[in-house]
Amino acid sequence: MTAIGTLNPGNSGVTSSPGTAQTAAGDEPDAEASLLATPTLVEGVKVSLSGAAMAKTFSAGGENSDIEDSGLPENVQQLLKMIRKLQKEIAEKKARMAAVMADKTLTNEAKVNMLAALRGAIAALNTGLISANLALSKVMDQSGLSAEQNLKLGSLLTKN
Template sequence: MAAIGTLGLGNSGVEALSEAFKNAADKNHDAESATEATPTLVEGVKVSLSGASIEKSASAGGDNRDIEESGLPENIQQLLKMIRNLQQQIAEKNARIKAVMADKTLSTEVKIAKLAALKGAIAGLTNGLITANLSLSKVMNQSDLTAEQTMKTASLLMKT
């Protein structure tokens, strides 16, 4: 059975914030803020979804019953579930990007920081998705799948 690991932000090779932004933020700190030891908590972005989108999200990412009942080999099922999970996470990050862009209460600097972090996360997830798709293709080529199993895998892969 093939095991696939996903890339996280720490090992994706993408920085969450540019060095220029970090240096500008450091220059803006005065002596008083430098002596403070407690970090300031900032409220995150709130996203509200319609009932239809919540239902679609639950049926897409949370319910893999169709994969489990497909009769496909276990390693192919696991890769299909992983691909769905990564696609769902990418969609969630894209929704958060839209919410940050629409949030009028955030300063430009905070928006830049949040967008950079979200884009870095998407880059890592996209790398994981590419790896999972390549692994699925390799496993399918190495397995003795029937034409029906190949079609079933393709149809499950297209569902999001």
């Protein structure tokens, strides 16, 4: 007795692409495996940048070119770069917190856990930022910067 039209777990009878059709029950197992092994393309997250953001991203010197071109001592420049990096990371964590709070798919418990982790990360980053600011203050006192250099340093600190 022959069974016609039976389905086993590996053969649903549905083709993976419109141009491919299975013909006979005697198809090779390799052909079936190749159809099942075809990767599926999944679209990811799209990010769009404004013209100003694109210009800033692709500027010749990068995001710290103003610090490098300031003429300040190397140790001051390194501290300014560190401060900017910490400020940027803090802003990213705060944005992530806002996204978690606005996410309707998360349970309250998941939100609380994620927010607690983000608050801890922000606290650690704030500690690092305080340390970097204290180190910068100490270096400024020891290096004897001119009034012009102090103004330049202040403007670089306030720039984001």
